[in-house]
Amino acid sequence: TQLLEQSPQFxxxxxxxxxxxxxxxxxxxxxxxxYRQEPGEGPVLLVTVxxxxxxxxxxxxxxxxxxxxxxxxxxxxxxxxGDTGLYLCAGGTNDYKLSFGAGTTVTVRA
Amino acid sequence: xxxxxxxxxxLIKTRGQQVTLRCSSQSGHNTVSWYQQALGQGPQFIFQYYxxxxxxxxxxxxxxxxxxxPNYSSELNVNxxxxxxxxxxxxASSPQGGGRDTQYFGPGTRLTVL
Numbered sequence: 001t002q003l004l005e006q007s008p009q010f011x012x013x014x015x016x017x018x019x020x021x022x023x024x025x026x027x028x029x030x031x032x033x034x035y036r037q038e039p040g041e042g043p044v045l046l047v048t049v050x051x052x053x054x055x056x057x058x059x060x061x062x063x064x065x066x067x068x069x070x071x072x073x074x075x076x077x078x079x080x081x082g083d084t085g086l087y088l089c090a091g092g093t094n095d096y097k098l099s100f101g102a103g104t105t106v107t108v109r110a
Numbered sequence: 111x112x113x114x115x116x117x118x119x120x121l122i123k124t125r126g127q128q129v130t131l132r133c134s135s136q137s138g139h140n141t142v143s144w145y146q147q148a149l150g151q152g153p154q155f156i157f158q159y160y161x162x163x164x165x166x167x168x169x170x171x172x173x174x175x176x177x178x179x180p181n182y183s184s185e186l187n188v189n190x191x192x193x194x195x196x197x198x199x200x201x202a203s204s205p206q207g208g209g210r211d212t213q214y215f216g217p218g219t220r221l222t223v224l
Binding site: 004031033035040041042043044045048088090097098099100101102103 | 114116143145150151152153154155158166168198200202212213214215216217218220
């Protein structure tokens with residue numbers, strides 16, 4: 001059972017379109033991390049958010065941490081084929097353990 | 111700066127055998143965590159080591175055990191392998207005094223149990 005619920009499970013869009021991935025939980029986390037994972041490789045850290053209500057922007061990616069620190073979203077503007085991958089959210093507690101969602105598989109078609 | 115490395119890349123074992131997986135943490139990181147990622151799922155926390163001591167454990171049986179060495183590298187040992195142990199095993203290290211809960215992952219070891 002995943003502590004964090006991600007939606008949607010799969011997302012297929014055309015190059016240039018926007019997309020949003022959601023990560024929800026009933027638990028409060030001290031931090032929320034987003035990773036992207038390619039097939040057969042380890043997850044690569046995209047961002048860590050630690051403050052409720054925090055918004056971080058990295059080029060075309062926008063990450064938001066909910067006010068209650070229970071949920072987060074990842075928005076990609078003008079998606080490119082290079083954005084294709086498995087997006088994972090992970091909630092951190094003060095003892096450094098991470099609880100992961102099941103992931104959202106994003107496919108951007110050229 | 112060298113990132114997290116893991117060995118071997120791939121491994122094939124038969125049911126009942128034992129396996130040892132290895133991880134070298136990123137320079138300056140003193141905490142190592144191990145995760146199991148089954149196909150189509152997110153990683154599941156196995157355990158964490160901080161300064162050579164186990165610092166927490168997930169819902170895995172005792173046949174999953176680990177070690178951390180003075181140089182902060184780590185091993186994951188699995189005894190009496192079962193078919194369901196087939197997965198990608200990920201190691202992650204955390205920086206000393208770094209951002210809260212930030213973990214950096216290695217490329218993983220793909221274990222297949224036949």
